[in-house]
Amino acid sequence: xREELLISRRGFMLAGGAALAAAARAGGGPAAGGVPNxxxxxxxxxxxxxxxYNGLKAIRTPALDAMAAAGLRFNRFYxxxxxxxxxxxxxxxxxxxxxxxxxxxxSPIRAQEMTIAQALRRAGYxxxxxxxxxxxxxxxxxxxxxxxxxxxPGKMGFDExxxxxxxxxxxxxxxxxxxxxxxxxxxxxxxxxxxxxFIAAAVREGRPFLAVIxxxxxxSPHKPLPEDQKAAGGSAYYGELVAxxxxxxxxxSELRALGVADNTLVWFNSDNGATPAGSNGPLRxxxxxxxxxxxxVPGIIEWPAGIRKPxxxxxxxxxxxxxxxxxxxxxxxxxxxxxxxxxxxxxxxxEGRMERRAAPIAFWHNPARAGGQLNTATGHAALCDNRYKLxxxxxxxxxxxxxxxxxxxxxxxxAEKPEIVQQMKTELLRWIDSVAASxxxxxxxxxxxxxxPATRPAGPATAPAARPRRQQRQQARRRRQ
Numbered sequence: 309x310r311e312e313l314l315i316s317r318r319g320f321m322l323a324g325g326a327a328l329a330a331a332a333r334a335g336g337g338p339a340a341g342g343v344p345n346x347x348x349x350x351x352x353x354x355x356x357x358x359x360x361y362n363g364l365k366a367i368r369t370p371a372l373d374a375m376a377a378a379g380l381r382f383n384r385f386y387x388x389x390x391x392x393x394x395x396x397x398x399x400x401x402x403x404x405x406x407x408x409x410x411x412x413x414x415s416p417i418r419a420q421e422m423t424i425a426q427a428l429r430r431a432g433y434x435x436x437x438x439x440x441x442x443x444x445x446x447x448x449x450x451x452x453x454x455x456x457x458x459x460x461p462g463k464m465g466f467d468e469x470x471x472x473x474x475x476x477x478x479x480x481x482x483x484x485x486x487x488x489x490x491x492x493x494x495x496x497x498x499x500x501x502x503x504x505x506f507i508a509a510a511v512r513e514g515r516p517f518l519a520v521i522x523x524x525x526x527x528s529p530h531k532p533l534p535e536d537q538k539a540a541g542g543s544a545y546y547g548e549l550v551a552x553x554x555x556x557x558x559x560x561s562e563l564r565a566l567g568v569a570d571n572t573l574v575w576f577n578s579d580n581g582a583t584p585a586g587s588n589g590p591l592r593x594x595x596x597x598x599x600x601x602x603x604x605v606p607g608i609i610e611w612p613a614g615i616r617k618p619x620x621x622x623x624x625x626x627x628x629x630x631x632x633x634x635x636x637x638x639x640x641x642x643x644x645x646x647x648x649x650x651x652x653x654x655x656x657x658x659e660g661r662m663e664r665r666a667a668p669i670a671f672w673h674n675p676a677r678a679g680g681q682l683n684t685a686t687g688h689a690a691l692c693d694n695r696y697k698l699x700x701x702x703x704x705x706x707x708x709x710x711x712x713x714x715x716x717x718x719x720x721x722x723a724e725k726p727e728i729v730q731q732m733k734t735e736l737l738r739w740i741d742s743v744a745a746s747x748x749x750x751x752x753x754x755x756x757x758x759x760x761p762a763t764r765p766a767g768p769a770t771a772p773a774a775r776p777r778r779q780q781r782q783q784a785r786r787r788r789q
Contacts, residue, residue, distance in 0.1 A: 361381070366587075374557075419464075435517070454488025532546065536548070580602060581600075635653075696708060698732040
């Protein structure tokens with residue numbers, strides 16, 4: 309194994325700038341065959357109110373504001389779940405995470421799932437993942453991921469990856485395809501610099517690319533650079549968002565320097581609502597709940613070649629829509645696609661032809677499970693259409709809210725509108741039954757994919773240097789039991 313590399317933030321900027329300049333001289337231009345390049349950016353615990361364009365006053369977010377002003381800004385963009393690992397699964401698969409057992413932070417994805425990286429790589433895209441992964445069944449602070457981890461980014465379709473299992477802050481040790489590298493500086497700066505080097509290489513090769521940039525901020529414990537915390541008025545939480553916005557600004561400017569910004573679709577969103585440290589604006593609830601504050605998040609698509617006229621939309625959209633949207637734009641058809649998909653393609657919305665969502669968005673948080681089965685009567689579930697949102701609360705009660713008139717979910721309309729409740733209830737319960745069938749493996753069997761009830765194949769979860777710490781914690785837990 310190579311020695312750990314100490315790479316400074318300034319060194320990153322210089323090396324990255326040289327690589328970008330060389331790629332620009334080599335000639336960038338549109339991706340091959342007229343398909344777009346794709347960059348998927350996601351923050352960690354950033355609330356709907358944590359951007360200036362939604363009213364944030366604690367700091368300014370000029371890069372995100374510029375994206376929102378230039379592209380397609382979603383007023384109702386939803387994380388697929390109110391927690392990080394499940395939402396990440398929905399981005400990669402277009403399917404609700406409960407279908408493959410990804411229920412909570414640290415839950416693994418199933419190896420049987422088809423990911424957006426696997427699909428695009430088959431179509432000739434270069435694929436790269438940078439930052440937080442959190443789909444290989446490892447909890448706690450971000451740890452390097454072993455090359456032979458069966459659920460590593462590499463095994464799930466990424467050619468290149470500089471990743472850790474969970475959140476990260478400054479001066480962190482990452483895994484580059486299983487090899488340890490320590491990077492000095494803010495983590496948001498680091499992963500964007502690495503993504504840009506990957507992008508520059510793809511441009512030199514004349515290849516379309518998928519770059520997935522998953523930030524570790526502003527997840528606790530909030531340890532920004534001192535100058536970023538100072539710029540945020542002393543707030544460590546918003547100091548991390550200062551760095552995220554700076555990194556997004558660099559991404560946008562250097563895509564332009566490479567000459568590929570026009571035909572590169574940049575999709576930005578958060579993985580769930582904010583904790584009480586951040587802002588969900590007027591929305592009820594917070595991270596880990598299915599109230600709007602737990603799942604409605606900032607959402608922006610910037611794609612100059614495809615979105616020539618800036619727009620703001622109230623059409624509901626979700627992280628599960630990313631997979632079918634990108635595959636349609638990339639002209640990719642997946643043979644024997646695992647179904648059902650929960651997302652739908654937003655290409656008509658991008659093209660200005662969608663005024664209403666054709667199918668509602670369903671959510672189901674933390675159902676009880678045992679013996680390879682989900683208890684369909686448990687957990688908080690919800691269904692959102694273009695106007696109404698129906699909740700099935702954990703106690704079994706049903707509540708209905710008009711999100712057009714009542715964004716804060718203050719007035720329960722269930723008693724006033726029983727017909728709407730019954731219609732949405734029937735649809736939600738039918739969907740829950742389909743999710744329970746998926747969890748049992750019926751989707752895989754229908755597609756002819758071998759499946760055993762175990763949710764995670766055997767194999768190391770972290771890079772070798774991280775294993776002793778994990779073993780020590782396991783031994784400590786056993787001693788406490």
